Amino acid sequence: MTIKLYNTKTRQKEVFKPLVDGKASMYVCGPTVYERAHLGNARPVLVFDMLYRLLRHEYGAENVQYVRNFTDVDDKINARAAQTGRPISEITDETIGWFLDDMGALGALEPTDMPRATAYIAPMIAMIEDLIANGHAYAAEGHVLFKVRSYKDYGKLSGRSVDDMIAGARVEVAPYKEDPMDFVLWKPSSDDLPGWDSPWGRGRPGWHIECSAMAYKLLGAAFDIHGGGNDLTFPHHENEIAQSKCAGHDFANVWMHNEMLQVEGKKMSKSLGNFFTVRDLLEQGVPGEVIRFVMLSTHYRKPMDWTEKKREEAVSHLTRWRASLSQRTAGTIDPEIVSALSNDLNTPLALVRLHALWKSGQQSDLDSMAASLRFMGIDPALPSVDPFDEEPQVGYGLTSGDRETIEAIFTHWNGLKKEKNFEAADLIRKQATEMGLDLQKWLVSINGEDAVNPLILSTDKLRDLRESLK
């Protein structure tokens, strides 16, 4: 199947042709590890997870190399350490564990390589030395700066010129810079900051050099795809390109950028109070696959708006689909879905196809649907929409005690209906509805078993209602 990808570098969709026939390589910028990943962090992870899955499907799992770094040296981490009094390594180790747990809950596969920046300081220093030797960088006052004017194509990826940017004048002016646009490759560290010995004294790397150095070490001088959020296009990726090209590397062939996430139509930010982490959602009882489904429902190059309504619709679809799929595992991935994904990751179109397969109801279509869902990172065999799952990341925060209580109420209600005592039955139903339990929706079938509609209930109120029935 021909895979087409939109390349930021050329601003058009191109047929993907790997540098090495039958093998694909990709590098995706990973998180700076100092706190829980927020929902916006999850978007590139899921976008490139889908790409990774598609490439594995096309070339075979053993023929795809996927590198995603952890930035574990950064001033934000230093600040967090200073503020909490905890050692840096403790913070970064813990955050990396969280990140992998949270992304795993969203069904993201782990990349083949997950390098930590601090393990690649020597290659960074070597690369910086090389850049200085070739006149692309200079040392000044313990800093090493990249000479932006020495790379003629600087600004090409993001479509801007150095002169335009100077006009914009939002650059840090520092006395040691020859040109205000020059960016830091290496900076000095005081004794209380992490640092490594270097030809320029004890210091630490600037942000951009790590990706150039790690991509070179792990993927070589040239590789196929480089990805990340579109906020990274400038300056991060522009700077990566400048460094790597000036070091004589061909670097990435295709550049892919996902659009940003919004929440109810607004940018997620701490000041607006709409900032939340993936873990927050999971703990509220939103299953990881629901988060994934919502993410898949918008094309990666369009802004993704996370809304309560979309969350509800995703729950509804997955619940219904699961009821039809139960244990089906024998199918093959639907070709139309592969085709949709191969066209620049058209995940919304792939979901449309899933709807069609579901609606058909044919055994073979349902088998194919199950296989396709699994391909897209949603396991149809996992009963993760079970509201009684006590693990909050896959359920709705209800306990088995709640289950027993609801079952008792439900049985009682059904008994009254069988006796044609509708007046009493309706009264119970009304009481239940008032506390958030919709008895009528309770019969949604999941895997052939009765289940409740995903509602957040109060355990105490449930108990009260049950008592009142006795």
Add this chain to the structure above:
RNA sequence: GGCGAGUUGGCGGAGUGGUUACGCAGCGGAUUGCAAAUCCGUGUACAGGAGUUCGAUUCUCCUACUCGCCUCCA
């Protein structure tokens, strides 16, 4: 100020130079103690203007608006 993306029916969201997805909601019907769930039916929307064309929602230009990045937050 610079750069980029976008504007599709009530909402969400694909796509196409001519036959106009799909989901949700709504409406009508079947079913049902009522209801839920399910099933059947139902929706000619492509920001505005100009141009190219036999024909444009789809291509070009302009205008308006929205959003993002350029600044620690992906």
